[in-house]
Amino acid sequence: MYNPFHLHPGVEVYIDLGALPTMIEVLSVEVYGGFNAVAAPLEVCLDFLNGYRSRFPALYVCGNSSKALDGIRGNFRVRRGFTIHQLIEILLNAYQDMIFIEHDALLFEDCDFHTLEDFVMLLRQIGRDRTVVYFTTNRDRIFDFLTTLADRYILVEAEEGGYFIAEVDEKGINQRFYPKMVGQLTLEVF
Incomplete structure (x- = not known):
């Protein structure tokens, strides 16, 4: 039998393919593989959901009530769970x-x-080789608890001139401000 790597029988090879490719962006924050928790206003959630582009469908899971489901467009397979067990x-x-x-x-x-x-351990396990984005438009105690166990937490708060973004991961906290896009400004001569 031809062995191009000249390995001995029974030797296992581990090939690190690196991080998963970036597939979505929450404002200016790139979201990559792992268990990611995102708390953001509805317009930001719809923006990153509708910004997902792939020829392979993503899974979109929601529960009894969904704020974002009616606004998403794209290649999604939608499933609803009415209990935590579902x-x-x-x-x-x-x-x-x-x-x-x-x-x-x-x-x-x-x-x-x-x-x-x-449930949380399942999210972490799935996030080892895939990208999981657990998101909300309204934080509560359960969501806040889940964020403490996420690989990455992105908090987006709307302010008058834009969005305050706090990103928490193993590297620490990164804070920034993302200005809202307004109409083009023109100079007037007096």
């Missing part, structure tokens, strides 16, 4: 490389701590 089942059967999950606080009303822990 959401876990959907994620266990997911094969997509990009997974968007819209936070729904109602799913966690009757959830015990062990189920919540299983």
